[in-house]
Amino acid sequence: MNTSTCTCAFVGTASLLVLLSLAWGYGVAAGADSPAPAAVVDGTGKIHVPSDYRMIYQFLGSWAVAGKQGRGSNAIHTVYASPGVVAGYQRDGRFPEGSVLVKEVFDAATEDMTTGTVSRSETLKGWFVMVRDSSNSHPDNKLWGDGWGWAWFDAGDSRNTTSTDYKVDCQSCHLPAKASDWIYVKGYPALAK
Numbered sequence: 140m141n142t143s144t145c146t147c148a149f150v151g152t153a154s155l156l157v158l159l160s161l162a163w164g165y166g167v168a169a170g171a172d173s174p175a176p177a178a179v180v181d182g183t184g185k186i187h188v189p190s191d192y193r194m195i196y197q198f199l200g201s202w203a204v205a206g207k208q209g210r211g212s213n214a215i216h217t218v219y220a221s222p223g224v225v226a227g228y229q230r231d232g233r234f235p236e237g238s239v240l241v242k243e244v245f246d247a248a249t250e251d252m253t254t255g256t257v258s259r260s261e262t263l264k265g266w267f268v269m270v271r272d273s274s275n276s277h278p279d280n281k282l283w284g285d286g287w288g289w290a291w292f293d294a295g296d297s298r299n300t301t302s303t304d305y306k307v308d309c310q311s312c313h314l315p316a317k318a319s320d321w322i323y324v325k326g327y328p329a330l331a332k
């Protein structure tokens with residue numbers, strides 16, 4: 140649709156609203172330094188996977204989980220951050236309020252290529268999502284606490300988490316990263332100054 144030649148006021152207004160809500164949802168209206176979690180969290184603290192993270196988020200880093208036997212990796216994890224997170228972290232040394240982190244989990248395939256024995260992301264298993272919330276604004280929701288919202292999503296359903304309690308589902312595994320706000324920052328070259 141070419142809005143400059145559209146004479147229909149309703150369509151013009153509607154598309155403006157869509158543009159505004161898109162801008163707000165991705166933190167663009169608030170400035171790139173303050174990522175808004177509106178696009179991934181509703182008022183009750185229900186989290187979902189941001190739909191356009193591969194286009195709009197910044198790549199932080201990736202992890203290759205070695206296979207217990209054989210060659211190459213069993214899994215590859217790819218981590219993205221919402222707009223403004225990298226700049227905010229570089230400036231303040233901590234994750235800005237509303238930061239959203241998405242970790243994709245892939246089963247890996249390994250084969251000989253011209254560069255050597257190479258593992259690549261093959262089948263998406265799902266996503267881990269974390270949302271920075273240092274004021275702990277959802278005290279009654281078991282997916283929120285210790286400064287973050289925490290959730291896992293199976294690949295088939297990016298809207299509804301299957302995790303129920305971050306203290307059971309997530310926290311003990313993130314204990315080694317407690318000093319860096321529960322995040323394994325050493326895996327993310329993009330956060331270094």
Ligand code: HEC
Nearest residue numbers: 202216240242267269289290291302308309312321322323
């Ligand atoms: C089996 C241990 C384990 C469990 C369970 C676990 N994590 Fe993690 N998580 C890790 C490790 C280790 C990393 C970094 C290395 C990697 O991905 O292999 C990580 C990385 C992440 C990242 C990328 C940012 C970072 O911290 O580096 C997110 C986001 C994440 N986890 C969220 C979650 C959420 C949400 C849950 C619970 C629903 C959860 N994790 C459960 C071990 C775990």
